[in-house]
Amino acid sequence: MHSPPETIGQAVRTARKGMGLTQPELAAAAGVGVRFLVELERGKPTVRLDRMLAVLDALGLELQVGPRGHNHAGPAR
Amino acid sequence: MHSPPETIGQAVRTARKGMGLTQPELAAAAGVGVRFLVELERGKPTVRLDRMLAVLDALGLELQVGPRGHNHAGPAR
């Protein structure tokens, strides 16, 4: 539960399903390719920040920077 | 107040200075190029996630995902 890409990916997936969206739907909404979304959710560490932000934005999520070990409650449950 | 790249960049710069590091020093510590660090701090939106995480890690910072408009106190203010 740090900020490894895998965690972000899971948060994305959880949020996406929470909104009842499929990968193609979210990908379209975020303006990215489905392939990218798949890899993002699977925790690919080398994704581009802007595309990731686009996805998070489409999900109503946001990135925050904070000191390590300062996690809050589950964001997207 | 979202999570635009510029915000992250500023957080990085502030934290770096707070630790009394120069860009080359932090870049070396994070295992990235100086060029990258400069662009990251300046808010380049297309940086790669893994490199950004490496820098944040070197600074003792962490990336978190949360609902929009849920920013906490500045990390290294």
Add this chain to the structure above:
DNA sequence: CACCAAATGTCCCGATCGGTATATTCATGC
């Protein structure tokens, strides 16, 4: 003026990303 930190331009290699077809996984129904 010299010095230090920072920003920028160029060159070049390598990796990412997008679209599609295909495989694989999953859940559900018969």
Add this chain to the structure above:
DNA sequence: GCATGAATATACCGATCGGGACATTTGGTG
């Protein structure tokens, strides 16, 4: 158990872009 359909994962290709190193320039300061 097996079939059916949907969602998701992977491979290929080509085009684009990131980022490392170097040198240079700019800006601030003693």
